[in-house]
Amino acid sequence: EMEQAIDAIKNEDLVRCLYSLNSVSKSTVSYPSFSGAADEDFKKFKKELLDAFKSNRVKRENQVKILKSSLKGNPKTLIPDNMVDIEEALDTLEKLYGDVQRLINAKKEKILAHGQIPKPASNQTAHLKDKIDWCMKLEIMLKDLVSLAEDDDDYTIVCGSIVQPVVI
Numbered sequence: 001e002m003e004q005a006i007d008a009i010k011n012e013d014l015v016r017c018l019y020s021l022n023s024v025s026k027s028t029v030s031y032p033s034f035s036g037a038a039d040e041d042f043k044k045f046k047k048e049l050l051d052a053f054k055s056n057r058v059k060r061e062n063q064v065k066i067l068k069s070s071l072k073g074n075p076k077t078l079i080p081d082n083m084v085d086i087e088e089a090l091d092t093l094e095k096l097y098g099d100v101q102r103l104i105n106a107k108k109e110k111i112l113a114h115g116q117i118p119k120p121a122s123n124q125t126a127h128l129k130d131k132i133d134w135c136m137k138l139e140i141m142l143k144d145l146v147s148l149a150e151d152d153d154d155y156t157i158v159c160g161s162i163v164q165p166v167v168i
Contacts, residue, residue: 019057029055034097035072038106041148042097046090064089107145114138 013020032048034040049070053063063086068079075097079089117134119127 015060017053017058017060017063019059031066031070033070033072034075034093036075036097038102039110040097041103042094046094060086103148104145107141107148111138111141111145114141 012018029052031052032045034042034045049067052058053066058066061084064079064083067086067089068076068081071079071093075093078092078096083089114134114137118130120131122128
């Protein structure tokens, strides 16, 4: 009976995120923020938030309050003050902001808005510096898009047609 009681207590501690059995001191990890902008990755936000909850040992009953304080703008209005289930709150946000195509379109628009390489025929020092800066910014944007495809199968399906033809 004692073993069963111990197992039940350990299970409740895990399910309710009480962290009462941990002896290590509490660390403070900052929480990510999310405003629902087209170029913000909700899946990344969700992963970072849940990791911060775990690192900071946030009780399940307080997680929705912290989520709401991490939100800005329209996403904040979607979570009612009386909501207590973190999964329900995250599912509500994921339905609106977890769309892969929305994020890919924003990344694609950013790449297209980057424009043409500056002064392609010129070899002057100032123009070469501008070209290098332009190429580095483009490379960062492309790596960001490729990393989305590598991290998640949903992104791979949508990114595949965008990423494959790109050659640097």
